Amino acid sequence: MTSAPSRRRLSFGTMLLLTLLLLLAAAAATVWALARWPGAARFLGVAEPGALAAPPAPAMSLAVQPQASALPSADAVRLAALEGRLARVESATQRAEGSAGRADALLVAFAARRAIDRGVALGYLEPLLVERFSATHPRAVATVVTASRNPVTLDQLTADFDALEPVLKGGAPNEGVWDGVRRELGSLVSIRRADRPSPRPNATYDRAQARLAAGQVDLALTEAMRLPGIARAGGWVRRARIYVAAHRSLDEVESAALLAGAN
Template sequence: MQDISAPLASPASAPPPRSRSAGLTLFALLIAFLLGAALVAWLSARGYLAMLGPQPAATTAADTTPAAPPPPDAARLAAIGTVEGRLAMLEDRISRVDFQTHAAAGNAGRAEGLLIAFAARRMIDRGEPLGHVSDQLRLRFMNAQPRAVQTVIDFAANPVTIDGLAARLEALSPELTVTQSDESLWDRARHEVTSLFVVRRDSGALASPAARIDRARVMLTARRIDNAIGEVERLPGADAADTWIADARRFEAVQKALDLLETTAMLEPARLQDGEGQAVDQPSPLAPTAPMGDPTEAAAE
């Protein structure tokens, strides 16, 4: 009995070989699982996984047929409408730009004409020759105000200034304050009647020749030429100032002509011309406009 049990106990004490092989198997399975998961993730990221799956059913010819195009007439009408709309917008914009350009050109022509009139007035007041300004006056204003233009040009050929009129009046003062000896009876009677009428209206001091000459000087300085001429004509020796009176009237006439030219440059509706000789038919922004419903418009209609 002892011999049999002794050999049976030795194999039980040796290490079991199956435990190591089982661990290696589990480790290999884990590595394979991880590799498979990584492969699936890579295929999904690349899009290959969808290709490996079931494919959708093939589409029929009816499904792949594109939508029918619109009728040719409708497409043509839509295109024409779009083109016509764009052309209408372009024409409207061009017409507005043309109107604005025409208005700007007209206003520029009026402004230039007004500057020419101002330059002519300045030269006239200084007694200087007009030079090229006379050509501009003829070009711009001759069609609208020929008499005023000719008056300014004629006066510039023989100019007279306010200072010159005042100096000449001062030089004529001794002759204007005395009665001329060669006056006729009618002239003396007329002066006497005029003096009597003035004495009744004014005091003796205001009606004296010296006072009249002083007032004439003041009127000249204020450019009230009519009043200055009136004072000189009431003096006893007014006949000695005939040339002075004629020059003063010429100066007054040229001032009125210049006023007319300036007004023409601002308000003339049709006959004013620009620097190229073209008519300035653009309405002036300074021209008065009748309000709606004005009686004059109703009468004109």
């Protein structure tokens, strides 16, 4: 029969064993809770409140992300290449359009000069000339159009000048007999500087005729205005001035045509 002291020792050992088992179970439960539930560490006071808020790996990826986005993608590179090609094509198209516009303007200007030189009307060239140049050179266009409706050619001016030789070398219409005698006597002997042209009618007429042969109607007109009988050749002077004005206007139109593509 077991005595009372033995039962007390047995009960104490059993209680100690149970206490150890409970402690082990509590420790295991604590470890499991810490592993499964991050909030348990904050509840038990073994971790700071913000320690487990953000894991380090996502922070590193966020730090690397701006560098990755800064690098151009393949689509961005292709898009930039296409934009560059498009800009070059547009520039080439503009240059081609400018060259075509300059060529068309020059063609119209040269055709108008040919018509004026031949002494024919502009015809279909007249509206083209007006459309191309009247906005910037209205006076020149009007002069060319007017001259084409009353054409004057170089051959006509030369032939008329040759026919007017006796008139141009003679005196003015209101010249008297005494004035004619003085003019004839003055033409026999003349004193002038060596660097000045001869004022004698024959020499002046020859210079004007040479200018006409060279196509220099403006200079020929200047020489002809020194002849004593020029007052009797008013029709020739008027036609010569029309010719000079028309060709100066054609020069202006051709200069504008050369700059048509640049504008």
